[in-house]
Every structure is written in C-alpha cells, then in structure tokens.
Amino acid sequence: MSLDLARPELLEPRALIAGAWIAGQNRSDVTNPATGEVIAHAADLTAAEMRQAIDAAHDAGPAWAARTARERADILMRWHDLMLDNQEDLARILTAEMGKPIAEARGEIAYGASFIRWFAEEGRRVYGDIIPGHQPDKRIMVLKQPIGVVGSITPWNFPNAMIARKVAPALAAGCTFVGRPAESTPLSATAMARLGHEAGLPDGVLNIVTGSDSAGLGAELCRNPKVRKLTFTGSTEVGRILMRQCAQNITKLSLELGGNAPFIVFDDADLEAAVQGAIMAKYRNGGQTCVCANRIYVQDGLHDAFVERLGEAVAAMKVGPGLDETNQIGPLIDQPAMDKVQAHLDDAVGRGARLVAGGRRSDQGPLYFEPTVLADIQPGTRLLAEETFGPIAPVVRFHSETEVIAMANATEFGLAAYFYTRDLGRSWRVAEALEYGIVGLNTGLISTAEAPFGGVKASGLGREGSRYGIDDFLEIKYLCAAV
C-alpha cells in the first residue's frame, strides 16, 4: 500500500534497541482498518529482546542523566521540530494504521509534539529546595534526580501522542525509555523514534519494542528490576494486571485508564454551543478516546430541542476512509470494537431507546459504524454503565441539578466530565461536585500539554502534562548535613 510519503523510510517496521533497528525472527501484520490491507510486517519481538532493550536503557542512563538539562532540552526541541517538519508523513502513517480522519491525525502529531516542547522547557526547571535546619548545625537540601529506566505501554487510539506524553517528561528528567506500543499501531512509534535519533538522542536512551505478545512483553517491563517506573495508558482491566505485576519490585506506576464521561446540559445553556460541544466530545476519533462523552444528560427545558439539533448535525456527518479529507468518521479499530458498539446499540434499543440518527453499520466497509444518536434511554442500559468506545450518543432527560450530579457520579470511573451552563453559581457547584480528574465547562475539547491530564477512582493514578507531569519521573532525596 502506497502512502505517498515524502520520506518513505519513516514507514519503519523494525524495532529500535540500543540504536540498532531490529527486524526480529518473527513478524506481525499491521493492517489498515479502513481497507483491511496489510501496510507493513512489523518486528514481533520476544521477552528476551525486551530484556535487551531494558539493559540498553539501563546502560545508557548515567551518561544521559549527566547531560545538562539544557543539552537534553536542545535535543528534545530538535525532535519537536522534526515531528512538525514531517507532520504530513507522520499523520498519513497514523491514519493508515489506526484509521482516524487525516485532519485529526495531523492534529495528533501537533499535540504529541507539544508535549515534547513543553517538557523540553519543564526539564530545565526541576528545582530543589534548601530548608532551614532543625538544629543550629544542620542544613537540609532537597535534590530531585531521574528515577532511571522507564517502561511504557500505550494504546492504539493515539499512537503518537500517548507515547509523546510519556517519553517527553521521562527524557527531559534524565531518564531513559523503553516503549511498547499497541500491537495494532507500532508504526507511529517507530517513525517517531527515527526522528528522535535524527534529533540526536544517544543510543539506548529511546528504545521501541514492537510485538504481539502483550502479556509477555508487559510482564518483563513490570518484573525486570532495572525498570524503576512503568507508565501505562489503556483499559482499567489491563491497568489492574500491571499494578499487581509491579508490586513485586515496588515499581513506581502511573495509569491513564478507562472513562465513562457524563456530558450535562442545563436549561440555561447555550443550545448551539452545547450541540457543537457534544459533537466534539462524543465523535472525536469516532468516539474512541478515553475522554469521550459516554452519556449525555439534558435538562427538561432544552431536551427536545437538543435531541433534534444533535440528530440533524450527526446525520450530516460523512463516514469513510480517513485519508479522504471529506470524511469525519473513520473505521473502528477492529472487529471486537465493532461487536461492542453493536451490542450496546442492540441492548439500548431492546430496552426501548428511540433511534434519532444513524444506528447501523455503514456500507463503507466491515469496520464502519454510522454516528448514532439515541433518546429515551432506559435505566440499566449498558451504554450508561460501560465505556462504548464508539460513535453512539445516548441522551437521557433529567430534572434537577441534584439528580444529574448523582447520576453523573454513579460510576467506578472518574476521568473526564463536561457540563454546559451560563449560571455562575451552578458552574462552581457542579464543577466541585463532579468526581472526575478533568471537567470541561462550556467546552467539549479539554486536552492540552499545559494541563494535568488524569483520572480518579478506576480511571487511574498520576497526571500527564502540565508542571506536575514531570514529577512522576523524578525521585526526591534530601541531604541532612552537619556543618
């Protein structure tokens, strides 16, 4: 399959260990979800090769940590610039392996690059403290030092940005990195790594281990004592597995897990703004993001008008291959994802939901599902309790602020929530009452490198981005000196 790349060498099927590109003994096919075509045969590495990558990162650690923060920042900024210089190629590779519309893929490359820039800057501001002594002859000094080898496991839905959001603070802090991208989307990771080496990353600082043995490769990252930090983005189920495995060495852990975002529209909201916000929050990446609106609550006074307007807007959305600039909704990632979306639709309709728009598979191909709006959602519907990870918007009518906050919080998850109101007091009350790590007020797009992204409850541990995001890659040490 030709991707019309300006730099064809960026379509890299091999893994990267200690600065060497490794083809491995076995291959796993990378397929384009839009067409089913095989776009590459990626290196399918083993736990033994994962150990080699961890050893390489461990060996490269001291020299990388000894660089000044400015030297590390200069290399990271060259990497940032190369990502943007090659944005179109990176976006085309991303859309080919993951399926998202090309405009969203371009946006993801810029989003990923923004984390590299942000942490190139943050790495130079890892300050310590001098604390007044507790005795006349004592002085206390606080140091912050890189934690060491960082293991990373990332999902398929943002195959560039989820790695960038982890590798940038790790390298800026002076750590070294072993990334294991999702088996279905390894090519965005290897393309990034090619550019990282062009930018000047020394051998062993950045390693990418591709492979289909998710459990085996992951277990090595969790159980190898040389790995001092594991950072994971993906489902809560896998997060629990990793948490158990990391207990063996008390490996520091950050987890960006599943979500079940409520999207709440109060009677005093701007209707059109709420409709546009719901479209952004629900249908970005075809609904395949952890912060997607998973259930929409609309107060009585606006409910009917909102459902009508949302249905009209969604019915006008175009479904098709992501490389076609005119499409807004691409394919789902794979058949299990399609099966889950269909099961959620069937369950809702079977319980009495009303179909407002979409509601069926698209004739574009086996993995395409039309963007869908459902109303009259009944209690107990799976769409309200489970993360759909697809383009279905269930709309539920509500009557009072107290009622909707209780419904919004009735989930094990706590990643993102959204609400629309023009009442100042309500803005404060609802923002403080929602049990989530991220709250969008009058906006459906909340993610940026400047902000601390992360969830509470079963949505994870830790924060990525912002000035807080580098802390997870540092150890705090203090010196108590008798003078």
Ligand SMILES: NC(=O)C1=CN([C@@H]2O[C@H](COP(=O)(O)OP(=O)(O)OC[C@H]3O[C@@H](n4cnc5c(N)ncnc54)[C@H](O)[C@@H]3O)[C@@H](O)[C@H]2O)C=CC1
């Ligand atoms: N909080 C966040 O930022 C995000 C959360 N997610 C959540 O992840 C789910 C969908 O993404 P998926 O990639 O299907 O999630 P997933 O958890 O199945 O896979 C994520 C990564 O973990 C790997 N993996 C799977 N089983 C593993 C194991 N036993 N040991 C080690 N690694 C393993 C996969 O190969 C992949 O690279 C949804 O629940 C979604 O909400 C996805 C993206 C972002």
Ligand SMILES: O=C(O)[C@H](O)CS(=O)(=O)O
């Ligand atoms: O993986 C995801 O779903 C991302 O975290 C969503 S975002 O950062 O692009 O909002």
